[in-house]
Amino acid sequence: MKKLSTVIYLLLLVALLVAPFAGAYPVFVMKLMCFALFAAAFNLLLGYTGLLSFGHAAFLGGSAYVAGHAIKVWGLTPELGLLAGTLAGALMGWLFGAIAIRRQGIYFAMITLALAQMMFFVALQAKFTGGEDGLQGVPRGKLFGMIDLSNDLTMYYVALVVVVVAFLLIVRTIHSPFGQVLKGIKENEPRALSLGYDVARFKLLAFVISAALSGLAGSLKTLVLGFATLSDVHWTASGQVILMTLVGGLGTLSGPLVGSAVVVLLENKIGELGNFLARVTTVDWFNTLGESVTMVTGLIFVICVLAFRKGIMGEIIAFIDRRRGKRA
DSSP states (O other): OHHHHHHHHHHHHHHHHHGGGGTOOHHHHHHHHHHHHHHHHHHHHHHHHOOOOSOTHHHHHHHHHHHHHHHHTSOOOHHHHHHHHHHHHHHHHHHHHHHHTTOOHHHHHHHHHHHHHHHHHHHHHOTTTTGGGOBOOOOOOEETTTEETTSHHHHHHHHHHHHHHHHHHHHHHHTSHHHHHHHHHHHOHHHHHHTTOOHHHHHHHHHHHHHHHHHHHHHHHHHHHSOBOGGGTSHHHHHHHHHHHHHHOTTOSSHHHHHHHHHHHHHHHHHHHHHHHHHHHOOGGGGGGGGOHHHHHHHHHHHHHHHOTTOHHHHHHHHHHHHHHHHO
């Protein structure tokens, strides 16, 4: 399985390397990579630690505003802006975690949601965020003062390097002794306590790492698109990342990547698909699909939950394991 996973990741990396030359729109693929990193960071918390957070939009959006403001107003270089956003995500994660981490189940989820809603209203009222208009006109600048990121192709490969390095950090974390303790806490928290582990400290550290990587995703998204909006910090963004993780496969490394691709592609291409179906079938109703993205993604989520209980990649991995078991 490990060799198969390595081959799949290498093929995915090659596909991303050649995507701009194969007709893919670089900005759209960069947006997809940012959401893939966001989902992978969230999966580290839910899939491997067992903590369901409804407030991860606070880290994505809050860090997006911090990075955008640092680059636009303070004049920081892109790498320092990304660092500032990541540190802001880690700080917010520590504050949120210190308040919520000793609660479990629905209580933990509701506390994170309440804290995220507080962050939303701060973003709505604060002057530096631009309120309802958002933070606009964030320049890409020059990386290390030398590499001009105004070119989409250059920005694409910088974003790819950032996302790949962050994903490798997640992989290393999961396969480290620290990651094994997190899995133990998820499977049987009382047993982890009886073995002498400081469960609260491990949970808090996992929460901070997840928040920091979510902040990196939000900061990178702002750098790529040139703006940060209230939609980044709204509770629907928290719901969206949960959808991505569950559709792709909870507790799998590749699941969030697949889930984010499915959700983002649906949201961006459902209108084009509806127009195509309307032309082919001459049914005008399909033209309204573009206005019903939420309904369609909700339907897809219901289908995936009913048909793929473990998510897309979870079911594929389970199928491969069953085949190997039969051969053995």
